[in-house]
Each structure stands twice: as C-alpha cells, then as structure tokens.
Amino acid sequence: MKHLILTSAIVAAFAAPVGAETLTIGTATAQTGGLAYADVPTMQGMKLAIDEINAAGGIDGATKIALLEKDVRSDPAQTSIAAQELADAGVSVIVLPGDSDPALAAIGVVSSAKIPAISTVASSPTLPQIGGDYMFSNFPGDNVQAAVSAKWAWDEGYKTAWIVYSPDTQYTTMPLYFRDVFKKLGGEMLGESTNTIGQQDFSAIATTIAAQDPQPDLVMTSAYEPDFPSMLIALRAAGVTSQVIGSDGIDSPTTFSLGDVGEDVVFTTAGFAIKGSPLEAFDKAFEQKYGSAPESIYSAVGYDLIKVIEAAVIVAGSTDPTKIRDAMADLENVQGATGLITYKGTNGMPVRQVSLIRVKDGGRELVGQPSPDANLIPAPRMQ
Amino acid sequence: MLTSSRRQLLASGGMIIMLSVIAVFVATWFGPATERMLTVFFISLTAVVGIGVYSGNSGILSFGHVAFMGIGAYASSLLTVPAALKGATLPGLPTWLAAVELTLIPATLIAMVFTAVVALAVGAAISKLEGSAATIATLGLLIIVHGVIIGWRDVTRGAQSFFGVPRVTDLVTAAAFCVVALFLARLYRDSSSGLRLRAGRENAIAAGAVGVRIRWERLISFVLSAAIMALAGAMMAHFLGAFSPKKFYFNDTFLLLAMLIVGGMSTVTGAITGAVVITLVTEVLRRLESGFSIGVFDVPPIFGTAQIGIGLIILLAMFRKVDGLAGLKEWEERVLPRSTLLAPAALPPVGARDVLSGKGLTRQFGGLTAVDDVSIQILPGQIVGLIGPNGSGKTTLLNMLSGILTPTEGQILHGGRDLTGLSSPDIADQGIARTFQNIRLFANLTVYQNVLVAALSTHRGKDAVARAQTALDWLDVMKHAAADAGTLSYGDQRRVEIARALACQPQVLFLDEPAAGMNREETDALMEILRRLSADLGISVLLVDHDLELINQLSDRIMVLNEGRMIAQGSPKEIRRNKAVIEAYLGTGRENEN
Numbered sequence: 001m002k003h004l005i006l007t008s009a010i011v012a013a014f015a016a017p018v019g020a021e022t023l024t025i026g027t028a029t030a031q032t033g034g035l036a037y038a039d040v041p042t043m044q045g046m047k048l049a050i051d052e053i054n055a056a057g058g059i060d061g062a063t064k065i066a067l068l069e070k071d072v073r074s075d076p077a078q079t080s081i082a083a084q085e086l087a088d089a090g091v092s093v094i095v096l097p098g099d100s101d102p103a104l105a106a107i108g109v110v111s112s113a114k115i116p117a118i119s120t121v122a123s124s125p126t127l128p129q130i131g132g133d134y135m136f137s138n139f140p141g142d143n144v145q146a147a148v149s150a151k152w153a154w155d156e157g158y159k160t161a162w163i164v165y166s167p168d169t170q171y172t173t174m175p176l177y178f179r180d181v182f183k184k185l186g187g188e189m190l191g192e193s194t195n196t197i198g199q200q201d202f203s204a205i206a207t208t209i210a211a212q213d214p215q216p217d218l219v220m221t222s223a224y225e226p227d228f229p230s231m232l233i234a235l236r237a238a239g240v241t242s243q244v245i246g247s248d249g250i251d252s253p254t255t256f257s258l259g260d261v262g263e264d265v266v267f268t269t270a271g272f273a274i275k276g277s278p279l280e281a282f283d284k285a286f287e288q289k290y291g292s293a294p295e296s297i298y299s300a301v302g303y304d305l306i307k308v309i310e311a312a313v314i315v316a317g318s319t320d321p322t323k324i325r326d327a328m329a330d331l332e333n334v335q336g337a338t339g340l341i342t343y344k345g346t347n348g349m350p351v352r353q354v355s356l357i358r359v360k361d362g363g364r365e366l367v368g369q370p371s372p373d374a375n376l377i378p379a380p381r382m383q
Numbered sequence: 384m385l386t387s388s389r390r391q392l393l394a395s396g397g398m399i400i401m402l403s404v405i406a407v408f409v410a411t412w413f414g415p416a417t418e419r420m421l422t423v424f425f426i427s428l429t430a431v432v433g434i435g436v437y438s439g440n441s442g443i444l445s446f447g448h449v450a451f452m453g454i455g456a457y458a459s460s461l462l463t464v465p466a467a468l469k470g471a472t473l474p475g476l477p478t479w480l481a482a483v484e485l486t487l488i489p490a491t492l493i494a495m496v497f498t499a500v501v502a503l504a505v506g507a508a509i510s511k512l513e514g515s516a517a518t519i520a521t522l523g524l525l526i527i528v529h530g531v532i533i534g535w536r537d538v539t540r541g542a543q544s545f546f547g548v549p550r551v552t553d554l555v556t557a558a559a560f561c562v563v564a565l566f567l568a569r570l571y572r573d574s575s576s577g578l579r580l581r582a583g584r585e586n587a588i589a590a591g592a593v594g595v596r597i598r599w600e601r602l603i604s605f606v607l608s609a610a611i612m613a614l615a616g617a618m619m620a621h622f623l624g625a626f627s628p629k630k631f632y633f634n635d636t637f638l639l640l641a642m643l644i645v646g647g648m649s650t651v652t653g654a655i656t657g658a659v660v661i662t663l664v665t666e667v668l669r670r671l672e673s674g675f676s677i678g679v680f681d682v683p684p685i686f687g688t689a690q691i692g693i694g695l696i697i698l699l700a701m702f703r704k705v706d707g708l709a710g711l712k713e714w715e716e717r718v719l720p721r722s723t724l725l726a727p728a729a730l731p732p733v734g735a736r737d738v739l740s741g742k743g744l745t746r747q748f749g750g751l752t753a754v755d756d757v758s759i760q761i762l763p764g765q766i767v768g769l770i771g772p773n774g775s776g777k778t779t780l781l782n783m784l785s786g787i788l789t790p791t792e793g794q795i796l797h798g799g800r801d802l803t804g805l806s807s808p809d810i811a812d813q814g815i816a817r818t819f820q821n822i823r824l825f826a827n828l829t830v831y832q833n834v835l836v837a838a839l840s841t842h843r844g845k846d847a848v849a850r851a852q853t854a855l856d857w858l859d860v861m862k863h864a865a866a867d868a869g870t871l872s873y874g875d876q877r878r879v880e881i882a883r884a885l886a887c888q889p890q891v892l893f894l895d896e897p898a899a900g901m902n903r904e905e906t907d908a909l910m911e912i913l914r915r916l917s918a919d920l921g922i923s924v925l926l927v928d929h930d931l932e933l934i935n936q937l938s939d940r941i942m943v944l945n946e947g948r949m950i951a952q953g954s955p956k957e958i959r960r961n962k963a964v965i966e967a968y969l970g971t972g973r974e975n976e977n
Contacts (some may be wrong), residue, residue: 031684031686031687032686032687032690033634034629034634068673069673069674069684069686070671070673071673071684071686071687071689073636073671073689075630075634075692076623076625076626076630077423077426077619077623078423080419080423080622080623081416081419081420082424083524084415084416084419085416087415087416088414088415088416098542100544100546100625100627101544101625101626101627101629101630104544104546104624104625104628105623105624105625107624107625108550109626126652130546130547130625167536167541168533168541168542168543169541169542169543170543170544197542351832382472383469
C-alpha cells in the first residue's frame, strides 16, 4: 500500500512538472459535495481562461499554466490535507473552496508555506481578514455589494429604509452593511426584522412593515431561495409597496419567474452581459468550449480568478509564490470577464464592479455597473 | 473489574502503541501532507472507537454520536480561543466564559466532562428504547443538537464559521489522544460493565434473568462513548482552527459509520481495521482521481470516485462479512485464547432457606387468559415438577415467577419478601435463577464469559470468578470454557445454560425443559446432576419438562396445568392415578365425541 501511495505521488509530480516556464496552480476545491454547486462552474471558467492563455503561448507569451487538481469533497479537514499536498508539490498559487470553513481550515498551511491562496467564490469579507497576508477572495464582498446598492438607492431618491436579515450566516447579514452605508449617506432607517434561514412564514414581518405609516421607501434583504420568494410574496400580499432590493443570492431563474410579484425587484450581482462586453465574449467562448451557456455567474468569476493570477505573474515577472502574492495585493483594474478588479488598498478582498439588475417583464434589465466608492465600503464585521 | 486475561490486554495495548508509533514515524518520513492525513485518521479513529463503545457493545447502531463530537468541539474551543478574539467575535458570551483562556488538555478534559453530563441526560431517555427505536432516537439527537448549535448564536456563532481556534492538534497529540481512546474502549469492552452489556446485546431476556440491568449498562457505555466523541471533537476543532455546525452532521456520521461497519462494530480491532481500510482506499482513489499518466496516456481528473469507493467497500463487506472484516473477536482473543484449564474452586453451598410461593397468579394477554388463578409453593430443597400439555401455561407461569412477565393478578412471595412486579434482574438478585425453553445463551461470548456474566451480576459480583468456575465444574463443561457458546452441541448448550443459572448462586432454580433434545444417556446424566444440586447444594428446583420419566423420577411433588388452570398436584404416585390428568393428556374418550 505504501508503494501505491508513493507511486501515485510520483505520478502526480510528473503530471505537473514545476519548471521556470510553467506556472503550477494547485486547486483544492469542492468538486463533489455541498459546495460543488459553486466550485464546479468556477473550475470550468478557470479552465477556459487557462486554455486561452496557453493557446496564446502562455502568460506574457512565455509562462504556460499547469493545473494540479484536488477534490476536497466540501470537507474542511480534506481541504487542509489537500492544501498541504499542493504546498509540498511546490505550486505557486492555491485555489480554495468557495466557503469560509474549508478555506479557513487551510490558512495554517498557506501562511506557513507562504503561498498565496484564493477562495473561488467566498463573499465574506472577514475571510481574508482572518486569513492573513496570503489569503485572497475573488468574489465581490458582501460589504461591497451592500455599498453599491445603498449608494444607488440614495441616488435614486429613496430616503427611508427597512432591512430584513438573518443572523444565521455571514452572508444573510449583508443588510447590516447596507444599513451602515445608507445611514452614512444620510438615509433614515425605519426599522429592521430578523428571520431564520428556511423560515416558512413571513407574514408577521410583512404585517409589521405594512403597518408603518408612512411605509419605508425600500426594503433590503440578502435572503435567497426559498426564503426570498416567500418573503417577497408576503410583503406584496400585506400591501407593502416599497422598492425591494436583494443581493446576488437571488440571481437565479426563480426570481424571474415570479410574475407580477417579482417585477421591479433590484439586486446586485457580479456581472451583466451587455452587448460588446467582455462577459458576452466570455459566454460565447464558454459555449464553444463546453457546448452550453454557463449555468451561473460563477464560471465568469472563475475565469476572472485566472486573469488575476495572470496579471500578478506579469507584474511579479516570476512564478515565485511570495512575489506573486505581493504583486497580487497591489493589482489595479485587471480586466476580467465581469469587469475591472482591484486588490490595491484592500485587505485581500477584491473591489469589483458590481452590476445592478432590475427584474423587468420577467427578464433582466441593467440598472448600472458602478465601481464602488472605496470610502463608502464598510469595514468587515466580525460578528 | 476486568474480565479478560491480563495477557490479552497487554498484547492489545502493546500492539496499539506499536502501530501508532510506527505510523507516526512513517508519516513523518513522508512529509507534512501525510502527517496531516494521519492526524485526521487518528481523529477519525478516535471517533469510530467512540461510537463503537456504545454501538458495538450494546448492538444499537447510533447515528447521533457525531453530535457529541460537535458539543466537544464547541465546548473545548470556547475555552481555548483567545479572550480578545472572543470579545470581537462573540460579544454575547457570558463574561466569565469570555475571560477564560485555557490550553488544549484542560479544555479538552472539561469539554469531555460537559459532554458526558449532556449524554447522561440524553442517555437516560434513550436507554429505555430498544433496537431500531433507539437508533431512530439517536438520529433525532443529531438533528436536535445541530439545531441547538445553529440557534445558540451568542455562544456558537450560529451557522457561521467558528474561527480563531488555536491550531494545536499536531500528529503526536492526535496519536496520543487516540491511543488513550483505544485503551479506554478496549478496557471497557472487557470490564464487567462491558461484558454485561455485550451479554445484553446477545440476548436481552437471558441477560435480565441472570441479573444484568441492561438499561444501566447502556447508560454507562453511552456516557463513556460520548466523552470519547468529545475528545475527537476537541481534537478536530483544534486541528481545523475553524469549523461550523455542518462539520458535525450527516457527512461525517456517514463516513465514521462506514468505517465502523466495514471493520466490525463490536471490537477495537474492527474499529482500527475499518478506519485503516477506508482511509487507505480513499487515499489511493483520491490520488488517482486527480488524473495521472500511464506512459503516453493521460487520464483526466474524474472526481467523486472516493465516495463511490466507500460505498462499494460497504457493499462488499455486507455481502462477504456481515460482522465486519474483524468479525466479533479481538485479534488477541483469537491468537491468545484464554487457557481452558481453569482451576475449579469449590464454594460452600448456599442452600435454600425460604419458601417461594405464588398466590392466585393470573396472566391475561388481551382476551386470552394464559394462566388463571394458579397458586404454587416450592419448599426449600424440594424438586417440584410442572407438567401439562402444550399451551397449558407452564412457561407463562415460569415467566411470571422469574419477573419476565408481571402478573395481571396475584402475588409472589419469597420468604417474607413480596416479589410481585419486580424486574427480572431484581428477581435474580433475590436468588431465583432460570433457564429457557428455547436456549438463550450469549452465543458469541465464550462459555466462561456466559457463566461469569451471571456471577458478576448477582450478589454484587462477590467471588464471581470462583462461582463461575464452580458452576462450570458442576455441569462438567469446564472443557468448553474457551469455546463460543453458540458453537457447542445442543446438550452442552443446555448444560451451559444450567451452569449459568447456577453461577447466580440461586436458592431456587427454574429449569424450562432442560432435557429437550437430549438422548437418553444425556438425560440420565442430567438427572444425576439435578439430583445432586438438590441434595448436595440444597437448591429448590422447579422443573418443567415433557419427559414424564424424568419428572417422575426426580420430583418430590408434581403440579399439573391444563388450559391455564392447576388441575392436580401431589406426589408422582398420586398424579399418575389422577383422573383429571389422564383426561388432559389422553382426552376424555367417548363422552366428548357426543
């Protein structure tokens, strides 16, 4: 058995030779299990980017990219083991799963090996904060999304707001960031309600909001399926006419199939494929490679992840992990499929363009793609 | 008290330490990734053996033990996370808890005690349930604890990551804690409590009849196993540094149970085998699924094979080895069997002093009255024969007298004490022992263990070893002491059952068809033994059998039941002439035909 392990380790080493002209990216992502819904499409986008770069002769025409893939089965302990194996194999960058738990479990490995690590789609801004110098996020942070939607609401002339959030997860507390930004801009908070994830009945919350006189100009939440549709239906049934603002969690077909109730809902998400945009080009290239359109925005975000690494390697002029980390932390305006990405001045959390989408006639309408104002982005919340 | 030979325990302990040390050295030689893999292996093995302490010994599969792992993880982490970080991440924490900052070992010990207390409360309820009802209840436990951890946000951060836990579980720590857990599990298995629980697993009714309080033993093992799970949880928390409630839910439950079932639930050898096999197979598949090249061929990554592999191993194990790869015995029990030559120790006879009497005993099952107003008296040292056609209520009467059934009406007195409504272990403790019509031995325990359990569970276990040996000697089954009871011939099994009852040092012995299935010679030998029990030891005997020759020759007095009623009693001579008895056995002739 020892021989088998040894042999397969040697095989793995040969499959991914580490040389001066090759950049080896190690992925310890959730290809199976509960997080596969995010990490599998992300990996497709990453591979598309790698194929494009290698077809063009490599990064800067010189450095080819090789992938060393590990499946962590959505398990934190496996992530920590896989990250160590990748570190031992001498990879230059490690890609971690799109959830805080497994990503955090690998912190010890990446910081002691001094290899930069990027989580595929984790959006909690606390991740890079806890993770230290070598931990980066790739997805627009919860606080960034909230800053964008609050600014848009204020500019639209909405003066009063109500938030509905769930303390159950970091993601569902996004409205607390919204509250902070909205108040900073001068808006007034009329109140807030909490729900639990998976709550069946939102009528109590809906009646409370409907009973306000006057009703708030807007209701903001980061609830997602199945909570968001029930909440929205309850609000409208109770007679709440306020503008409803959501987050990228509701960027799914369900939201566009709610009929009249769903109309005019506005939410933030990572990108929108307007004509001639990089995202439209990405979608086309994706369909060509895989035979079908990307199933979610995660694929484009995965493409962006590789573009960020490419940019960092160009600046660093080397595949040395520490140099790549330093270059990555200083990147500005990298062109990705979803827009421009900046790490400079942040704590490892990217500043990305966020797209605001409105549900119009059961389809998506672009409201705007503002670059978030760095001064407005609230500090990550630890609680 | 430990019930297995010191030689076996030393062999087991030595092997555990040796394997652990070798594993640690090999892993260190391979490098940090293998060290991490082995650390996780040791934590998993600790958890597997923790589940095994309860499920293996009691025979009740538990889906809920990972909940205790979660409680241990959260409890220990709350004590080790730096106070400053707790202030930032858990502002709602009670001040006394927020200020605590312990190192791993004290925090782990406190977490184990806390988890054990929780398990005591939960176990008190679950130990009342049997078989699959208990299994489903443990599933409820897993779901409830998961819900509580998510809901108790001030202390647990809810469903969010609980982070900032010092990463102090290294390979050596994990190995050392795992060795401790394996020792605990191994010693418990052969402690008197563990042996009693295993007897209960083999046959609950028989275990009760020799004085085993099965719920109490289940509770002890439940609490111990919960503490071991807490140890595994604390190690896991301090290995990962960050975790959330979903780490301690169905995924890990499945993986750990797979290890336990594949290896074999009832032994420490099985737990180790299962953990090793599953880990090796997943490690190999995991390396292959990332893609590899054979010569010029490149095999692309295919993920998901590890889970399929585990599934296939379970299927294979279930088809080929239902009791798991290691079976029902520890390796050292196979390699170093207990010496069969035990020096028989003679114990002075106790002798019956008290009259056992049942007054107006009635037992109804729904509308059927199985026993109807029967009074019975057994005088000290007497052999009383109880006969009657099939279905006449003999076994029901015996079950009432031995506490297995509670009489619907009537009273049972022994000396001055009222035994009505006492449980069968209580009755056993009053000096009343029995055998069963369908042999109820603890089939997978050795003959010696069968008898020892009875001795340990009565008279507070006083002189248990000597009593067990005397009983084996009396029934002439000492030569089979090391054999599994289930492997003996029918006649020998009957004798072992009587020896087991005798080891309870009873005043009264109930024998339900002891000669069934024996040939004439065996029956005669048995008759001789029974006569001596009564004559030499002064034990009262209530004998049920269809062999009228046996009954006639042995009994001082005979009672006859028919359709639940006592139709006659008297000396063998009187009974032979009794008209009612003849009618009951042979029919009434022409009168009934009309």
